[in-house]
Amino acid sequence: MLKLKETARKNAQLLFPLVSLFAIVIINLIVEPNFFSLELRVNNVGNTVLSGNVISILDNGSELAILAIGMTLVTAASGGQDISVGAAIAIAGGVVLRVLCGNEASPDILHAPIIYAFLASCVVAMxxxxxxxxxxxxxxIQPMIATLILFTSGRSIGYWIGGGQIAKISEKQFGYFGGFIPGVPVPTPILIAVLCMIVIALVLKFTNLGLYTQAVGINEKSARLNGLNPVRIKLLAYIIIGFCVAVAAFIKVSRMSTINYSSVAQDIEMDVILAVAIGGNALGGGKFNMAGSIIGAYTIQALTVTLYAMPGVTSESIRFYKALVIIILVVIxxxxxKSALEKLWAKLFPKKSPPVKEALV
Amino acid sequence: MKKLLIVLAAMTLVVSFAACTSAPPAASSADSPPASVEAAPPESDGLIKVGIINNPPEESGYRAANVKDFQETFTEDNGYKASFAYSLKFEEQLASFNQFVADGVDYILLSAAATDGWDAAFKTANEAGIKILLFDRMVSADESLYEAAVVSDMAQEGITAVDWLKAQNLAEYNVIHIQGVMGSDAQIGRTAALDKEFAAGAMTKVVQQTGNWSDAEAKTIVEAVINAKTPFNVIYAENDNMAQGAAQALDAAGITHGVDGDVVIMGFDCNKWALQELLDGNWNYDGQCSPFQAKVIDGIIKDLQNGTAPAQKKIISEEKGFDAKTITADDVNTYGLG
Incomplete structure (x- = not known):
């Protein structure tokens, strides 16, 4: 019974991000009835590709979803956020380009296998x-302050690691990770994001990472009294987000086959933190819901795509509208x-409440 | 409450600390490897002392080439003792400017992050006998306050590009116009020529949005148009990065582009990789925005040393546009940045 209640609570937490995603979907359907149409077409390189708004959302939301995984753990364990992820992407991207290009701006032959570049960027980002x-x-140190250091300096560090140049990779294979693998009509970033989700789901299911992280986040002292090492758990969370950064950076660099250190993944940290918040997670740490954060990430991306697709919304004003919608989401x-709504619910359906919970399970 | 105060205090401390590390010229040269502040001897022996204030090289391929150009021109072998300061922020540039004035340099070369607010600082420098030369960007200060400005004519870049587009004689022009950061010199100049065509009805504006120089934003803008099924056949992106983002959106949607494709892609800046796209026929046009002002300024300074003032205040860099059909591998190597 206790377990049932727990699942019901978790589902209730998921309810909100799902509802907001659903609301965006409905608005889109009203404005543009074929918003969700998909098409198969052949592109410049001769690949058959799947396209449409849904693919756009899933494709461009990949980095956000991957980072949201790490940010959720960081938030839960340390009760604060890592605001350096955007700058860290510039660093990890710089590593990828440096390993592949050496000191050449546009090498004809890559200096190392692509996998080495990825592994090197993982190590550096971690x-x-x-x-x-x-x-x-x-x-x-407060997480926001601690990560502020990299936030300010990361892009310069990335440029420096990248060899003081903006390299461009002409090797076609490198573009597969941010584009399409020949013969696969689905953009590769979507596949990478799904892979990351499967990995984190398995980790959370088969290890104690989730439990320990929440224990440390809820009460560090009692976690220590129970034999957990809060330092280690927190450190682990930051190393995991480092890995997420490396994956996101790899996708970003692969998308363009180059990097712009000052604008790559700009302001992405804010979107990621919002994803965690929309996912119904307490930004003060403690309990977390990974699925919520990931849905939150796609909700934000769906919102962005929706706003760009809205007739009459100029891109200067997109940030304003985005902020407006997010304020509404966060306030709700x-x-x-929430407690006001719950009270209202209890008043309206006084006797029905237990079966409702059952139904949710 | 007490806790909050402590946090706030710590925050201001760290912020100011973090800001310090990138603000003053000596420190900021530390994040750009080949700067030479500490290497220079205290007393110059016949060397001309110049302080160069620029935007940081990681800003773009254009800036990286620009910074390199100045670092390679203003060397001791060439008779200069140069100090460099890089920042995107007006306040930090101003601080560097004042520092150079205090150091008593002979010339200050400035690519201003912001157009306004330089008058007082320029006056102080002039009173101290320091001559000011602007490059890459104009400022609003009175032109008597500086010796000369070596800049690109962004409006001309736009006109050259639009003239090229008109010469293509397309049956119709349905243009996706992706603008740079609104209000920047490059955006205003490159937008003006196209806006004129829109107003005259010669071309149809499918969408006109700012992509803030970012490939990701440009990609989103083009995706939105594609998904809305609005017909278009030209993408006019105000820099190479955004053109690249646009091309990526087309690739993802299975729309052909370039020389034999359905959509004409135009970019600006002439990054080497962008010219390579032209050579490969993936894009159609790239407009040059020359970052090589150092040689011209070098000449002006040498003239000024001999007592000759520059003939005109505003010196415009010569620039051209490249067509995918006529570009050669030599062009890519000669004009490509990076």
């Missing part, structure tokens, strides 16, 4: 994640509104 993690866990999900 080291920078660990740097943030050490500041937060050992020196007990706030505890004050």
């Amino acid at each position: 080291l920078f994640g660990a740097f943030n993690g050490v500041l937060v866990s050992i020196f007990k 999900s706030s505890p004050a509104v």
Whole structure:
């Protein structure tokens, strides 16, 4: 019974991000009835590709969803957010280009296999994640302040690691990761994001990572008394987000086969944090819901795509509209509104409430 | 409350600390490897002292080439003792400017992050006998306050590009216009020529949005048009990155582009990789925006040293546009940035 209640609570938490995603979908259907139409076409390179708004949302939301996984863990464990992910993407991207291009701006032959570049960027991004993690866990600096250092300096570091040049890769294979693998009509970033989700789902199911992270986030002292090492758990969360950054950076660099250090993944940290918030997670740490964050990420991307597709919305004003919608979403999900709604619900359907919970399971 | 205060105090401390590390010229040269502040001897022996204030090289391929050009021109071998300061922020550039004035340099070369607010600083510098040369970007200060400005004529870049587009004699012009950061020199100049065609009815505006120089935003804009099934056959992107983002959206949607494709792609800046796209026939046009102002400024300074003032205040870099049908591999190597 207790377990049932727990699942019901979790589902209720998922309800909100799902409803907001659903609302965006409905609005789109009203404005543009064939918003969800899909098409198969042949592109410049001769690939058969699947296209449409849904694919756009899933494709461009990939980096966001991958980062949301790491951000959820960081938020839960340390009760704060990593605002350096965008800058860290510039760093990881710089590593990829440096390994592949060496000091040449546009090499004819890659200097190393692509997988080496990816692994190197993973190591570097995880080291920078660990740097943030050490500041937060050992020196007990507020996460936002600790990550502010990389936030300010990361893009310059990326440029420096990239060899002080903006390299461009002409090798076709490198573009597969941000584009299409020949013969596969679905954009590769979607596949990579799905892979990441499967991995994190398995990790959460078969290890104690989730439980320990929440224990540390809820009460660090009692977690320590119970034999957990909060320093280690927090550090781990920051290293995991480092890995997420490396994956996202790899997709980003592959998309364009080059990088613009000052604008790559600009402001992405804010979208990621919002994804976590829309997912119904407490930004003060503790309990988390991974599925919620991921749905939150796609909700934000759906919102962006929707706004671009809206007639009459100019891109200068998109940020304003986005903020407007997000304020509404966040206010509705706030505890004050939630408890008011719950009370209203209880008043309207006083006896029916237990079966409703059952139905949710 | 107490906790909040502590957090706030810590925050301001760290922010100011983080800001410090990138603000003053000496420190900021540390994040750009080949700067030479510390290498220079204290007393110059016949060397001309110049302070160069620019935007940071990681901003774009254009900027990277621009910074490199200045670093390679203003060397000791060439008779200069140069100090460099890089920032995207007006306040930090101003701080560097004042620092250079205090250091008593002979010339300050400036690519301003913001157009306004330089008058007072220029006056102080002039009183101290320091001559100011602008490059890449104009400022609103009175032109008596600086010796000369070496800049690109962005409006001319736009006109050259639009003239080229008109010469293509397409049956119809349904243009997706992706603009740069609104209000920037490059955006205003490159937009003006196309706006004129829209107003005259010669071309149809499918959409006109700012992509903020970012490939990702450009991609989203083009995707929205594709998914709305609005017909278009020209993409006019105000820099190479956005053109690249647009091309990516077309690739993802299975729409052909370039020389034999359905959609004409136009970009600006002439990054080497962009010219390569032209050579491969994936794009149709790329407009040059020359970052090579150092040689011209070098000449002006040498003249000024001999007592000759530049003939005109505003010196415009010579620029051209490239057509995918006529571009050669030599062009890619000669004019490509990066």
